[in-house]
Amino acid sequence: MDSRNLIRFLFFTFIIALLLLLTLTTIPLTNTGEPPDCAINSRWCTSKTRFFQPTIKQPPKPTTRIHTTDVPHHPLDPLTLTELDKVRSTLLENQLFLHSNTYALHSVVLEEPDKSFVLTWKPGDPLPARKASVIARVKSKIHVLTVDLGTGEVSPRDVGEHSGYPTMTMEDMTSLTWAPLGDAEFNRTIMARGVDLKDVSCLPISIGWFVKWANWEFHLKPDPRAGIVISRARVKDPNTGEMRNVMYKGFTSELFVPYMDPTDAWYFKTYMDAGEYGFGLQAMPLDPLNDCPRNAYYMDGVFAAGDGKPYVRENMVCVYESYAGDIGWRHSESPITGMEIREVRPKVTLVVRMAASVANYDYIVDWEFQTDGLIRVKVGLSGILMVKGTSYDNMNQVNEPENIYGTLISENVIGVIHDHYITFHLDMDVDGPDNSFVKVNLKRETTQPEESPRLSYLKAVRNVAKTEKDAQVKLKLYDPSEYHIVNPSKKTRVGNPVGYKLVPGGTAASLLDLDDPPQKRGAFTNNQIWVTPYNKSEEWAGGLFAYQSQGDDTLAVWSQRDRAIENKDIVMWYTLGFHHVPCQEDYPIMPTVSSSFDLKPVNFYESNPILNIPPHFEKDLPVCNAVAATA
């Protein structure tokens, strides 16, 4: 595997060099300072009642946030800059690290307190002991450690024996990026392409409790591997005023991006972007006004570099209120009733966004919270295709168009066919941790002779999944189901179990051979839906050490144990997929392609929870003028 790895790194470097050719200009960043005042930004403000203003009164003034004084306020708050410093100094004094100049910290993140603790913690309660979870490489050996920030104790954690390596550090990537430049032949090749190589540098990256928006409350933190982590998502019941649990934790667990070219320089291109590169590490500062609208609030990530030193990734996440002109609900009376009735409510949502640039590709991940209790998770793909050189400059030179592994997207450039799979860890806790997974199957029922002029109709048949294998789902258009996570102990007024359903949108399934090495590593894409019992160590669908792993620690392996999942603390996994046959429009930078799935209340509320929100009137809306008019 060593020579293949070298080839891989060479190509990685080469692609980066090519990317330099395609880049344009740099836009100066402006940071915006104040968190959104819910009283200004939302009419459904949970703290005060004020009319909605779709745009803020004054553009936020650019400021730079100082993180040296950050302190954690919530058990799930990520490690602060000061805490990251302390982790590093503690480790450097530890016997394991003493006299080692060659250590690298592959991951330094908060070791989250037990779920049972977090679920009972309330603001004002003391924080639990702050601990860091560290993945370190010392003298070529991997150690998974817990560092107690209070006592300074460093203790090893047994994660079992698995193939694979931890997420690359930014230093790994940088040094690997530079390594080929020591090779004169490589340099000659680059120069022959007229590429002026610029400096290549690296950066590694935490913060936050978001205040509350409308009827939602959740904890949001940047994470070096997952990107954005949403925890403790709770929504207000309009009848009781109670904040009700929906999801304990949701995040991008792994990505799988197999390219469809089996030839020498391409067969290994089957990336797992979270576990190999760090989805959060690759999230670059967002560009205000373009990545997010003017009313956005920005959050920084504070991460640790390979040597343990903390870095700040500015404007890594944005949060904004969005009004696209969509309708929350409406009803007009049909003209035949003759009644002039027209009740309509506009839809305003809260969007949490990050954009990760995993080398050439840009992934835009949105967590969208709606006032009707729906959570929409949307993934957008943009950026630069991974392309392949060819001697062809026109398709009329190609005898078998199927055999070029893609599309000739410009002269001498093939956009290679590939898939994108994004697997989400969705630890649903609907009104509490113990939930069941129910497939509500829509099944054709045939009527009996003389029963009805109808021959057939659809019946909804509820199947409660007892064990993990019952919950391995391949979606089928002609055998459709709804997928509910219900709390079997809690019923609505009229006796339906309270629940949320997973609503897949447009998606794609992996068609690779199950025994193909990439598919074994990406086996978490063998189904679109999985449900596992909660297990603190089962967070990363491709395995804790995804890099060069052989698939022995994936979601597919865990699920094969077929554990009981009925009325238990369960985790749902959903994979959003894209087949991508490139076209010329994707070149040189592709217009964003998006898909999404929803987590939607189903008999969670007693009735439409947004029936009572007020409509817009002219007086509620701001008056806008061109800048020129006000100058």
Added chain:
Amino acid sequence: MDSRNLIRFLFFTFIIALLLLLTLTTIPLTNTGEPPDCAINSRWCTSKTRFFQPTIKQPPKPTTRIHTTDVPHHPLDPLTLTELDKVRSTLLENQLFLHSNTYALHSVVLEEPDKSFVLTWKPGDPLPARKASVIARVKSKIHVLTVDLGTGEVSPRDVGEHSGYPTMTMEDMTSLTWAPLGDAEFNRTIMARGVDLKDVSCLPISIGWFVKWANWEFHLKPDPRAGIVISRARVKDPNTGEMRNVMYKGFTSELFVPYMDPTDAWYFKTYMDAGEYGFGLQAMPLDPLNDCPRNAYYMDGVFAAGDGKPYVRENMVCVYESYAGDIGWRHSESPITGMEIREVRPKVTLVVRMAASVANYDYIVDWEFQTDGLIRVKVGLSGILMVKGTSYDNMNQVNEPENIYGTLISENVIGVIHDHYITFHLDMDVDGPDNSFVKVNLKRETTQPEESPRLSYLKAVRNVAKTEKDAQVKLKLYDPSEYHIVNPSKKTRVGNPVGYKLVPGGTAASLLDLDDPPQKRGAFTNNQIWVTPYNKSEEWAGGLFAYQSQGDDTLAVWSQRDRAIENKDIVMWYTLGFHHVPCQEDYPIMPTVSSSFDLKPVNFYESNPILNIPPHFEKDLPVCNAVAATA
């Protein structure tokens, strides 16, 4: 069938009566006067170059549009109020109508000139003879007539012999709505429910050429049966400046809404909302600020009532520029390259919207035009469920929950399971009328031993549909294809055929027995995609006379002829589907549920057509203040 129809009408009336209970207050309408000035509203303005302003300078002032002076400007402009009057007076003097007091005009719309004429017509050219297409009932007999508005000639049109009746007139619906009130027993039942029946009246309903937005140009008209008709959609090529043909005509051809309850009072509920009720006839005035944002421009519909008299449906369609905070394209350099490169362009789109209230349900239909050439057609469902009374007030009283045909959504109220299918007629003319339909199948290819460490990969295999049956498509997640409409005579610079692809989103397939009477009528939903050769008379997927038809004039019947479709003028049909298992949140008015499909350029452009649009800078954006601050 007569007694069934009576039952049907009784129920229809009863439901309307129930709706009265649920309605709230009336909001006064404000009309906005001026069409959007592209120079103000778009930075990609085709006529001038100005910076984009996401909100207009001043809120449009409410005006009432006068339609008596309307004149047609384009061959596809709908009949004006004056023309509708002339059709009526011409018919009343005609031998067929003389001395008949019982005639009814089921449809009076523009008889569109031949496609070949429209395709060569340019602004400034004289208009063709204006003709009306009339479906009239005289002494219980249906006549399909052409009225020449210039010569006054009335000529019958042979549409063949088919089962079924034309779309109900508003008068049909109104009189039917009143008929049951002559029945004392019926009235007693209503009064026993405490319902105060209000007057029931009816309205029937055209206009326009939309000027142009960004790189798009299209003709938009309200239609009594289809709702919105988009014609002659053309998009500018950024390289040549040429306006290129994309779609000759696109509209909602038919809806099919089968309810899944085979019992006596419910089995027949299998609505075809366009052909039976008139999707446009049921489109009520939009509510400014709530149905559409403040920057919306509104259009009226001018339709003919059953007696031929023209009526105006105010604010039936809105058109607005939308910015939801989404990203058109982006690329950031990965941190490992060390380059501070971050190029992002916001996505701004144009939305054309109508909302039809077919009795209880509200359908929101959006045609969204993107600057990257993509057309997204989105259907939203809101309004009031069709519900069924029950003696149950809690699920604990129900022994077999599967057998109540739905969900107990409130005490004594069952939301009955049903499907919604919306079938679109998409007459694609990609760079000209003669196109081909190509299935680009993604097929697993197994490698030969020793060929590669990979066992498998996906290959894109192009299959050009020769005849209609090749183009009858059931979507399959595990046998995926892209669906291209290409112009085989036109290639890109590097030799790819220019095309557009249909990109389905989340959808549903009808699972009813193919021999079930409702499915025979709704047989146009037997596949998700169909392609037929262009035929002026094949516009309505459920048949010209959908009402009580027996399925002898549907898309499925036409397609069965298996005509040649390669390199011909072809029409693509796509059906968007929803299974709806109601939940308590849907009651009493359901939060909007949406799904969509895209028509997307695929090697239509030489490269990303929006690469050169400029980013937002602070100076480009308007300054907004709360109304209070400016008062």
